[in-house]
Amino acid sequence: MAATRFGSVKKRIKExxxxxxxxxxxxxxxxxxxxxxxxxxxxxxxxxxxxxxxHSRARANELKDHDKNTSYFHHKANQRRRKNFIKGLLGGEGNWCTNQEAIANIVENYFSDIFSTKxxxxxxxALTGLMQ
Structure with a gap:
């Protein structure tokens, strides 16, 4: 809709x-x-x-601006991913491990120890309430 036609629509709405x-x-x-x-x-x-x-004006502006927010949100997501990345863990013997396989073993052993007992x-x- 042209701007002049839009003006007549606004005028007609008011009338x-x-x-x-x-x-x-x-x-x-x-x-x-x-x-x-x-x-x-x-x-x-x-x-x-x-x-x-x-709606068409907003879409035209979005196309004109090349949706500038996309790069901002992409940057924020990458920044959070870098921040949350585990670079290494301290093993049970006190050694620092950066190898992905060693990190996975440390995590697995940690949770195995927590949820099991010798x-x-x-x-x-412990079973009270489960058996009835």
Whole structure:
């Protein structure tokens, strides 16, 4: 929609809203209700036109600017990935490991030790509530 046509749409919206407000403050009759319904339908159409105009403007600006936010968000994601990357871990014997396989073994051993025991006791207490 051209800018001049958009201006006429805005003008028509204002006129229709003004006319509708005047009609709504009059005594209701069949003619007034019919005119209000027509104005309401016209306003719906005009608002759809206005919305499509702004949607197309936003899309045109996005294409013109080459969606500059994309590079920003890409940079932030890469920065977070670098920050969260595990470069190495301290092994059980106190040695620093940077090899991916050694890091995986350290993690696996750590969680195996946490969730297992060499001398289990009090099974009855642990299982209370599970067996019924």
């Amino acid at each position: 229709a809203e003004k006319e509708l407000k005047i009609l709504q403050n009059t005594r209701p009759d069949h003619k007034m209700l019919s005119r209000c319904a027509k104005l309401s339908d016209e306003l719906d159409d005009l608002h759809r036109l206005e919305e499509s105009y702004w 001398s289990p006791s009090n099974f009855d207490d």
